[in-house]
Amino acid sequence: MLARLALxxxxxxxxxxxPPFALSYFSAYGAPSELPPSxxxxxxxxxxxxxxxxxxxxxxxxxxxxxxxxxWVLALAGLVGLLRRQWPELSVRLRRAWAVLVAGxxxxxxxxxxxxxxxxxxxxxxxxxxxxxxxxxxAVGSALLGWALRxxxxxxxxxxxxxxxxxxxxxxxxxALVGHIPSGPGVGWVLGALVLGLAGVRSAP
Numbered sequence: 704m705l706a707r708l709a710l711x712x713x714x715x716x717x718x719x720x721x722p723p724f725a726l727s728y729f730s731a732y733g734a735p736s737e738l739p740p741s742x743x744x745x746x747x748x749x750x751x752x753x754x755x756x757x758x759x760x761x762x763x764x765x766x767x768x769x770x771x772x773x774x775w776v777l778a779l780a781g782l783v784g785l786l787r788r789q790w791p792e793l794s795v796r797l798r799r800a801w802a803v804l805v806a807g808x809x810x811x812x813x814x815x816x817x818x819x820x821x822x823x824x825x826x827x828x829x830x831x832x833x834x835x836x837x838x839x840x841x842a843v844g845s846a847l848l849g850w851a852l853r854x855x856x857x858x859x860x861x862x863x864x865x866x867x868x869x870x871x872x873x874x875x876x877x878x879a880l881v882g883h884i885p886s887g888p889g890v891g892w893v894l895g896a897l898v899l900g901l902a903g904v905r906s907a908p
Contacts, residue, residue, distance in 0.1 A: 706784030711900025713778025717886075717893035720771050722746050723755050725883035727764035730756065740882055768819025771886060776812050778896035779805070785899075796851040804844025807870075808892065811837025815885050831884070838888045842870025869895060 726747055729739045738744065750756045757763045786793075786801055793801070814837055817830025849867025852858040858866065873891025881887035 706781045706788070707900045709777050709781025709784065709900070710896045711781075713774045713776070713781060714893045714895070714897030714900055716774035717771055717778065717889065718897060720767060720774060721881060721886045721890065721893070723750055724764075724767040724771050724886045725881050726750065726756055727760070727767050728883050730758050731761045731764045740880065743881065765819050768815065769821075772812060772815040772819060775808075775815060775889070775893070778893065778900075779808050779812060781900060782808075782896065794851070794855050797848070797855060800844060800847035800851040804841055804848055807837050807840030807842070807844050809837070810840055811885065811889075813837070834885050838870070838874055838885075841892065842874055845870035
């Protein structure tokens with residue numbers, strides 16, 4: 704139950720943080736030709752009006768980065784806790800797939816932390832690179848997981864294909880939707896954490 708709650712809380716927090724986090728980037732660092740997607744741009748006025756955004760503030764952007772990282776780590780801890788209980792029942796191929804996926808999400812978390820640490824860019828460009836590498840590893844992990852779930856008969860082909868495509872869909876679709884790293888490529892993962900967490904919490908006695 705606690706693992707599911709961590710997934711739900713971490714996922715929902717990251718989802719809610721995505722608009723102000725991304726808009727803070729465009730405000731603080733975006734080039735004149737670099738504009739946020741229209742749905743994000745429409746939120747700029749309301750969020751600024753209630754004090755959630757501060758135009759041009761790099762410190763606000765870094766603060767959102769740390770909050771996003773905290774939400775990401777909470778959701779990841781929930782996933783690890785969930786897997787820990789089920790690990791003995793998993794096949795070898797499922798264990799390998801989950802290990803790759805969790806490793807990718809973990810590398811991404813380290814990259815996000817390095818990019819938004821209180822000491823500005825504590826790891827320099829390495830933090831940004833680790834974030835990208837983490838998303839790529841997670842994409843491979845989701846492909847392996849979808850295949851393993853299908854081979855083990857735990858999911859039908861359509862659902863397994865959805866799991867397999869999650870990493871690439873989040874990477875490509877998230878960037879098109881949000882236009883910011885890491886909140887763009889992270890969209891699929893944080894929504895997945897939210898759905899997985901809520902589904903378990905609601906089904907719990």
